[in-house]
Amino acid sequence: MNRLQQRHLLGLLANPLGNSARVFELSGTNVLITKRGQISTISLEDLASPPSVEKGIFGATAILSMSGRREILLRGARFADARLFSDTVKSAWIDFNLQALEREADRLAVLHSEILNLARPTAYPAACVITPVLNDALALEASLLSKLNPDAIGPEAAACVERIRNFALNPKAIRSAAIATYVTTELERWKDFFDTIESKPLTAEQRLSVVVDEDATLVLAGAGSGKTSVITAKAAYLVKAEIRKPDEILLLAFAKNAAAEMSERVEARSGVPIVARTFHALAYDIIGLVEGSKPALADHATDDLAFINLIKQILKDLVQTLTEVSRGIIQWFAHFLVEPKTEWDFTSKHAYYSHLEKQDLRTLQGEKVKSYEELQIANWLYENGIEYEYEPDYEHKIKATGRRDYCPDFRLTESGVYIEHFGVRRQKLPDGTERLMTAPFVDRDEYLAGMEWKRKVHAEHETTLVETYSYEQQEGRLLASLEAKLAPHVTLKPLPADMIFDRVIELKQVDTFSQLLGTFLRKFKSGGYSLADCDAKSERMKLGKRSDAFLAVFAPVFAEYQKRLGGRIDFEDMILRAAHYAETGRYVSPFRHILVDEFQDISQSRARLVKALKGQNPNARLFAVGDDWQSIFRFAGSDIHLMRYFGSEFGGIFAGESGVHRAVDLGRTFRSVDQIAFAARTFVLKNPAQIAKQIVPAGTTTEPAIKIRMVAKDEDQRALGDVLHEISAKIDPAQTVAVLLLGRYRFLEPDMRDLQRRYPRLRIAYKTIHASKGLEADHVILLNVDSGRTGFPSETVDDPLLSLVSPEAEAFENAEERRVMYVAMTRARHTLTMMASKSRPSSFITELINDPAYAVAGAAEGEARPHECGECGGRLLDVRGQDGRIRYRCEHVQHCGNLLPACPSCGAGLPRHADGTASLTCRCSTTFPTCPDCKDGWLTERSGRYGAFLSCVRYPVCSGKAKITTVSSGPRLMNLKR
Incomplete structure (x- = not known):
């Protein structure tokens, strides 16, 4: 029966208001519904179940159940008619479902097989592999499966549908179970390989990192944890397991020697010929393939000295040829070379003095002054040809007052005018009056009394005093005000720009500025920044006029630098051009696995190239090995945030979740004994932003492994000799041991030939800490762990201007210097000796001594507590x-x-x-x-x-x-x- 109609009398009784349907009619694969004279249509596809029939006092009710629990009722029908219509629709509904199922039979069979295989996976169920399966399941679920009724399709088809639907509803749990099954099976399957690939069997963590094969896998390889073994085993495993062909694997390192060593090791250990490359070598090859030839490399690209000399020459040429630019360059050296901070920016004398000592407040005339505002005054006088003396003895002898001899700030030699710069600002009071205020740490009454005393001295001796004030600098009119006050006494004779620039060269200030410009230029290019980006960031960071002055010089310098490159390229061009070709598809990547060593050193430009290569193939994987605790090359562009946020930067997408990745902590160190390994871990994790890792030391010791030797002034060499003598005396006469001397700077290197002659049983080497990455020695001696500008931690911090082209600065004080110390500590196998000034030990030494958790020895009580x-x-x-x-x-x-x-x-x-x-x-x-x-x-x-x-x-x-x-x-x- 294809039609069911409400009986007239029963309809009046059961549906007096006409709210329910009057007619149901089956027409092909649709049910037509008549209600209140209107006809609507629903598809059999929309039925959640076949129609049902209920008996009532006023006849039977036929019910059509729709998806979303919606029901359409027809009341007042004859029960027999309703039953017959229901059976007819049910039969049509079953046929409709079976036909729909038949149309998708092949797709369902493939999908069911793929999901079934997840119970016994033969490949790692990476997000990029399972996502297409999930997307297909979700699409079928929406279009068909959710509308099928088990009763309509039979038990066998229902079981298949149920498995697919369960996967669509619980994909994460099913993928996780599949990963666990695969990893367990694979570890057992390749046990012999893992036992023999290196001279010693791989650890459980190393084996896991090789088998795991997520879209992006990060191996956290602490110092001495065998990261090279992991990369070697990973490359060999991919080929031997027939996951990839050798030419589908890209091995990347940061240095030529590291790449060569990796290539040799992979082939020697596994017989698999995979050539590791540096980022620059890869980029150069990509450019050559796309352009047909490789552009010549700029002469200065591999010569830092030549690069800085080029910047210096560009500055000199701009001063001589472009008036506006030369004026900007001279203004920079005269008024913006150092940070424009005054005592008002600090809350204590100690903080202010520490800041001053990090700056070189040297005037264009050559003397060092005591404040930024004095520097402005001195350089303005020099620029305008006004000869002066800084802090001369006052020309009249002052009677004994208990004070030191009076030395005014400046004396103009031609006119005899004295200038005193007073560190006072104006404060408006509620009644509208003003009063003078001093910096927070300055005694106001005492300072104001000193001002009055100086005025009185000049008045009594009838000498001319010109006063300037900090509030004039605050209001942006210090130099204009000075010019007006001096007008009756002096005639300005501005010096030519080239003469001032020659003076800057003579003072070697151009060297420092050229270094800053060169570092900024390289970071500017490698980060893909624009001048507009820098302007916006400067405004956001409130860097003020100094930033504006710097960018006004940098813009023409950069333009001239690019012009002088001609058709050649530098290393920054290499990476960016290669990344662009990969992003636009002009270079087609054959790589399906990208393995990167020392990942903590990656920069934004290198990360862009990796992302472009990985993004070309949906099945491509990234395998990165690194240690964020050893990220110490921010000055060279490395961005620790790329490792800290590895998932969001490089991870895949699965089940609506982005940043899908896997991290494996190697944990065990094969280098350092427990006291050194645990102390280094505790030290670096003082910074809560570092990724926490567990450490299993190479061994235990009951003897003190970390010693601190406090050294009196001028006794560094004798103290070093004492430490080396102690090491030499403890070894067997027939043995030799390796001793690594480490310094924060190159200039700390002692006389190595003399030391080697005096201690022949010690194999002694010197390295800067940055150059010691990857090295190890039985005994490590860390030199000059002192406070000061060239101490450790270094107080010669990056110029704030570099933040315009750098990763965001870390909030934790000395964050990178702390990682530098970690690198130094973890070079040692058995003992670590730190040598520090007895009178000025660094904050790191104080921390190590004062905290019992470090268990250091050798420092006398109280020596590190000045x-x-x-x-x-x-x-x-x-x-x-x-x-x-x-x-x-x-x-x-x-x-x-x-x-x-x-x-x-x-x-x-x-x-x-x-x-x-x-x-x-x-x-x-x-x-x-x-x-x-x-x-x-x-x-x-x-x-x-x-x-x-x-x-x-x-x-x-x-x-x-x-x-x-x-x-x-x-x-x-x-x-x-x-």
């Missing part, structure tokens, strides 16, 4: 004078000048405040009365015009005093007064 300077918050360092006496001097000697004698009782210690007491006590237990005026001084007895009295040992810098009184029946007492 006293704090009460004047500025820096450190008081013990120094021995020519007279043999020890004094304690502030580390910021050029700025602070705090100087204290050693304890007069023991001649070595420094009296300090004991907890809860007002007196000062030395470590020899001698106690002294505290100076009432300063934090560090104590009172000592002196003789004066009116007899004995007590005064501060820091006199005349500090004028703290006290009277001496006596009591007839008691000891001498003090009456302190300021």
Whole structure:
């Protein structure tokens, strides 16, 4: 029966409002529905189940169940008619489903087989392999499977459909189970291979990293964990397991020697001839294939000195030929060479002085000044041909005042005018008036009193004083204001730009700037930046006028550099051009597996090339081996974020999840004993942004493995000899051991020929820490772990301008320097000795000594805890004078000048405040009365015009005093007064 109609009388009783249908009619594969005179159509495909029939008081109700639990009812029908119609539609519905199933039979069979194979996978179920299967399952689920009823298709077809639907609904769980099954089977299958591919069987972690074959796989290979073994085994496994052909595998390294070593090792260990290449060699080959020939390489591309000399020559030529550009270049050297920070940017003297010591505040005339604002004034005077003296003795002798001799900031030699620059700013008060303020760490009342005293001196001696103020610099009118104030006294005679530039060359300031320009240029090119990008980032980072001045010079320098390249290319061009050809398809990549060594050193441009090669083939995989703990080449463009966010950068997509990848931690180190391995791990993980890894050391030791040797001034060579003698004395006479001397800088290298002659049983080598990557030795000696500009951690930080073309800076202080220290520590197999200045050890040494977790030995108690300077918050360092006496001097000697004698009782210690007491006590237990005026001084007895009295040992810098009184029946007492 193809038609079911509501009976008239029953319809009136069952459906008085006409809400339900009046007629159902089967027409081919559709059901026509008449309701309130309107006819609508539904397909059999839309039925979730065959029609059902229910008996009622007023006749039968036929129900059509749709997807989404929607129902269409026809009330008031004869039960027999409704039953017959239901059977007819059911039969049509089953036929419809079976026909639909038959149309997709081949597709279903293939899909079912692929899903069934996931229970016993014969290849790694990578996201890129399983995603097409999942996409097909999801498409079938939406178009067909979700609409099929098991009753309509039979049990065998229903089981097939159910398996496919289950996979579509639970793809992640099924893929994870498949991966686990495959890995277990494969590890057992290739056990003999893993046992014999290297001289020692691979560890469980190494085997796992070889078998895992995700879209992107990151092997976290800590220092000495056998990363080369992993890459060798991976390449051999891919070929031997017939996963890839040799020419489908790309082995990439960063250095020529590393690539050559990798090629030799792969072939020697596995018999598989796979040639490893550097990124530049690969890029050069790609360019040659696309363009038909390889463009010549610029002469300076492989010669850093030639590159910097080219930049210097470009600067010189621009000064001589382009007026606007020459003016910008001179303005840079005169006013923007250093960061424009003043004391107002700091909250303590110590922080401000530390900043000043990292800068070279040297004027165009050649002297060093004490602030950025003084530098501006001095260079303006020089630019305008006004001869001056910096901090000369005042021409009149001032009567004894307890002060140091008066030395004004500047004296103009021709006019005799003095210039004093005062570090004060204006603060508006609620009543509208203003008052002068000093920097946060400066005593305002004392400073303002000093200003008045200087004015009074000039007034009394009738000398001309011109005053400038920090608030003028803050308001952007310091130099304009100075020009107006000097107008009655001097005539400006501006020097030619080329003369000033010659002076810059003479001061070697052009060398530093050329280095900055060269580094910026290379990073600018390799990162694919534009000047607009730099402008936008400068504005975002609020780098201000200095950034504008730099970019105004860089733009013409870069344009001229590109012009002088002519038809040649540099290394930055190589990578970017090759990446472009891969991205646009002009180069067709044959590679299905890309294996990258030292992945922590990858830059944005190299990452772009890797992504382009990988992106050409949906089945291509990336296998990266690296250690973010050893990422120490940010200055050369490496971007640690590419490793930290490896998944989002290189991972695949599966089941709606992006960034799909696998990370394997090798864990075991074959190099360092437990004390060194664990200490290095603890040290580097102080930075929470580093990827945490477990470490299994190469062995254990009960002897101290990390030692710190504190070295007195000028005794570095003797101390080094002592350490080498100790090592040599402990080895068997017939043996030799390797000793690696490490330094943060090249200039720290000692006389190696002399050392080798003196210690013939030691194989001694020197390397900078950066050059020591991949090396190891029985014993490592780390030299000059001191504080200072060329200390370790290095305080010669990258110029902030480089952040315009660099990965985002890390928030953790000394993040990269901490990784440099990790690299140094993990070169050692058995012992690590760090040599640090007794008077100025680095913050790293202080940390290693103060934290028991590092278990270091060899530093005397208290040696790494210098006293704090009460004047500025820096450190008081013990120094021995020519007279043999020890004094304690502030580390910021050029700025602070705090100087204290050693304890007069023991001649070595420094009296300090004991907890809860007002007196000062030395470590020899001698106690002294505290100076009432300063934090560090104590009172000592002196003789004066009116007899004995007590005064501060820091006199005349500090004028703290006290009277001496006596009591007839008691000891001498003090009456302190300021």
